[in-house]
Amino acid sequence: MRRKASLILLALAVFFAALSPLLRWYAFPRLAKVPAGQYQDMVLEAKDATLLDYGTMKAEKVDRITVVQTLKGNVEASERIERTAGRDVVVWDGLSYVQGPDGEMVSKFPERYIFDAHTQEPVHATGESVDGTPVRREGLEFKWPFLTEKRDYEYFDAQARITAPIHYKGTEDFRGVEVYYFEQTIPWTKVPFPKIMPVEGITPESVAETGTTRWYTTVRKFWVEPVTGAPVYGEEIHREELRGGTLLGGRDKVTAFAGHVKMREDYIRSTVDLVESQRVAVLLMTSYLPWGFLVLGVGLLSLSLYLEARGRRPGGPAPAQDREPEPVGA
Secondary structure, three states: OHHHHHHHHHHHHHHHHHHHHHHHHHHHHHHOOOOOOOEEEEEEEEEEEEEEEOOOOEEEEEEEEEEEEEEEEOHHHHHHHHHHHOOOEEEEEEEEEEEOOOOOEEEEEEEEEEEEOOOOOEOOOOOOEEOOEEOOOOOEEOEOOOOOOOOOEEEEEOOOOEEEEEEEEEEEEEOOEEEEEEEEEEEEEEEOOOOOOOOOOOOHHHHHHOOOEEEEEEEEEEEEEOOOOEEEEEEEEEEEEEEOOHHHOOOOEEEEEEEEEEEOHHHHHHHHHHHHHHHHHHHHHHHHHHHHHHHHHHHHHHHHHHHHHHHHOOOOOOOOOOOOOOOOOO
16 A cells, blocks of 8 residues: 555656646746737826927927827737747737827827737837838837846837847836846937927928938836836936927027936836736746745655655564464373
8 A cells, every 4th residue: 555655656746846847948938928919008207398399499398298108919910920920929009199288299109019929029020110110120129028137138219210238237126026227328319200290281201301300319217027027117318309400490409308207106006016916927937836846746756755665664573373282292
């Protein structure tokens, strides 16, 4: 009986010991994915900002500028791309909508981002675009990979249409969550005018005819939860200028927008809560269950060996049998 029990325990020990690496290295890459139909929105604000009045072509101080960012998963497009890409793909249709203190539109900036559902690496396919213009992204955008490392990454800047390093600056505590802080600086760069201008009748083509150009610089900051790769907070010190041409009335340049853009407080709280719940699910596949199964396997193996050793231990002398005494002859 003991030998049978020890064999069952040995089989279970082998099963759980084998399940540990399978869960971490086989199941995790196939199960930890960004959902194809995910929808998320975020509101950011720049208080005491500077904004160009296109009516007077003068920069003015305003109390607040609001940026509404939405990311909507396009399931139909992702399924179409997956048929030729041979891997799980997510297609995000993004929109950055900027409005002034009066609620009027300042800019409207759409883009389509196509990426691998697990690694977050860009997937190049028809439809990849920024403001309606086809692009070929390199590097990350919006989200870091699962199990983010303490190193620099390449990050795509949609305004400038370029990829530049975003540097790991250290580990911090943000609202009770351990995060990695990353920072990227885009120097002054000439960028296209948005296709949708804030003033009716003005188009990028009409502005280009005046010889005026648009320039942009930003310092981009992200606080990223490393297990999920999701930013829990972000800021941008953003500046735009119009330079040269007849549109400025002889001036060399004028500020089109300048402000320190930050996530609104209510969205910070909801983002932290969401990331903390997702963090537990990822840790189950990468740490808790693999290590737990490994410890369980070792424990079952030890118990199996113990029972086997007891079964093989030699027993004591057999008890004497009761018998009748034999008669003694003369």
